[in-house]
Amino acid sequence: MNASHVSSLGGSVTPAAASAAAAAAPGTARRRFLDFVRAPTEHRPVVSPFLPKPDVVDNALRHLSLPTTGDAVVDEIALARAVDYEPMFMVGCTQFIFPWELDTPGGGAELVRHRLHTTAGTWTKHLPRGLTMGSTEASFPVQTEADHAYFQAACGGVAQRQEEIRAFFRQWRLKVADDGVIVIGHVNPYWLAHQIGQATWFLHWHDFETTYRRSMAAVYEASLFIFTLALEEGFDFMSASGLGLEMTSPDLFAAMDVPCLRDYANWTHERGGLFWYHNCGRTQRFFDAGDFDRIEADVLETVAPPPAGDNELAAARARLRPGSCTKGNLDLGLLRDGSVAAITAATRSMVEATRGQAHIHSTADAVLPGTPPENFLAHLQTARAMTI
Numbered sequence: 001m002n003a004s005h006v007s008s009l010g011g012s013v014t015p016a017a018a019s020a021a022a023a024a025a026p027g028t029a030r031r032r033f034l035d036f037v038r039a040p041t042e043h044r045p046v047v048s049p050f051l052p053k054p055d056v057v058d059n060a061l062r063h064l065s066l067p068t069t070g071d072a073v074v075d076e077i078a079l080a081r082a083v084d085y086e087p088m089f090m091v092g093c094t095q096f097i098f099p100w101e102l103d104t105p106g107g108g109a110e111l112v113r114h115r116l117h118t119t120a121g122t123w124t125k126h127l128p129r130g131l132t133m134g135s136t137e138a139s140f141p142v143q144t145e146a147d148h149a150y151f152q153a154a155c156g157g158v159a160q161r162q163e164e165i166r167a168f169f170r171q172w173r174l175k176v177a178d179d180g181v182i183v184i185g186h187v188n189p190y191w192l193a194h195q196i197g198q199a200t201w202f203l204h205w206h207d208f209e210t211t212y213r214r215s216m217a218a219v220y221e222a223s224l225f226i227f228t229l230a231l232e233e234g235f236d237f238m239s240a241s242g243l244g245l246e247m248t249s250p251d252l253f254a255a256m257d258v259p260c261l262r263d264y265a266n267w268t269h270e271r272g273g274l275f276w277y278h279n280c281g282r283t284q285r286f287f288d289a290g291d292f293d294r295i296e297a298d299v300l301e302t303v304a305p306p307p308a309g310d311n312e313l314a315a316a317r318a319r320l321r322p323g324s325c326t327k328g329n330l331d332l333g334l335l336r337d338g339s340v341a342a343i344t345a346a347t348r349s350m351v352e353a354t355r356g357q358a359h360i361h362s363t364a365d366a367v368l369p370g371t372p373p374e375n376f377l378a379h380l381q382t383a384r385a386m387t388i
Helices: 015-021 029-038 054-063 072-083 145-156 158-176 189-194 198-207 209-232 250-270 284-288 291-295 313-318 332-337 340-353 373-385
Strands: 088-091 111-118 121-128 181-184 237-241 274-279 299-302 325-330 359-363
Touching: 029 181, 029 274, 054 072, 054 373, 072 158, 072 373, 088 158, 111 145, 121 145, 145 158, 145 198, 145 209, 158 181, 158 209, 181 209, 189 198, 189 209, 189 250, 198 209, 198 250, 209 237, 209 250, 237 250, 250 274, 250 284, 250 291, 284 291, 284 313, 299 359, 313 325, 313 340, 325 332, 325 340, 332 340, 332 373, 340 359, 340 373
Parallel strands: 088 181, 181 237, 237 274, 274 299, 299 325, 325 359
Antiparallel strands: 111 121
8 A cells, every 4th residue: 555654644653763662671561462472482471351341350350359440441450460461452543533523503403413624624424313423334424435535634634633642642651551562443444444334335445446545545644644653652563453254255355454454564563563453253264365474463363263253263373474473262252151161161272272372362352241250260360370
């Protein structure tokens, strides 16, 4: 998408600056995580659940008779220390590219109006009351070819919010400190940063691919500007995510996703950073075809097993170069609804299937609300006991 891997919107962080910003104290959770990703055969495997919901963390602390604060970040850090795992935190950024505002005077009894000021004019979106953006296919902002002009103009305006973005990222780094790694939230140019619905993007790609590619390029440039700030403020991983074969096709994935993902990985590596890729769907074919290996991600999650995915962990792991870390892959339904014995057995199988390999022991997506604390702790404690 961008042969020079340099955003036209702003500055470019140097590898030295990225390394200095990402420095972590020896022995800390952040340092253990980063050391393992960079040299997995030389360090203890990482145990790191994917974004457990606040109620899960709160209940786990209470189960251990530990105090809670009501602050999700502080509480997960406390739980990670108690159980000896390495937490990860994900911080979104698309709100800085598309800072939609609620336009109360522009609404009515039945409709709510949202607006976004751009150099192409004011982009507006009317939704029925009670409906939020992204809740249905018709609720996404990009609906027509004309909307792409507003979309592209909005991407070009992100540099105006540099100080706001930098302050937001700095606040997060100070809060997490060296008690965990921070992953930048997914921008995903092929989904137009979640400003278009999954059915609509297929139609737009089919009907006016050139326009769609311009929008992809615009949001890619905007995301590189944000990634530069994230690296400078000490974020540990740049990232993107993708769809499994339940929502895309092999040809579309190869045409839309892979080139952009490789560009992201190259851009990040050229600046001394690490790249994280998330796909929680049916992806075994992407492993088998070598698509995932070609991305050259440093961390690739979630290797979801049936029924949510279709991956067999050892087979998927075997399709990647030795230095690329997989992350996953405990089924979320099992974790929430299964017995402690079943969860313990599944976790043991995960550890055995990847012993001696570059694998981060985790869940197959964000831990579901309502997951019993004894189940969550059984997974974490079993994984850690087997990787000391």
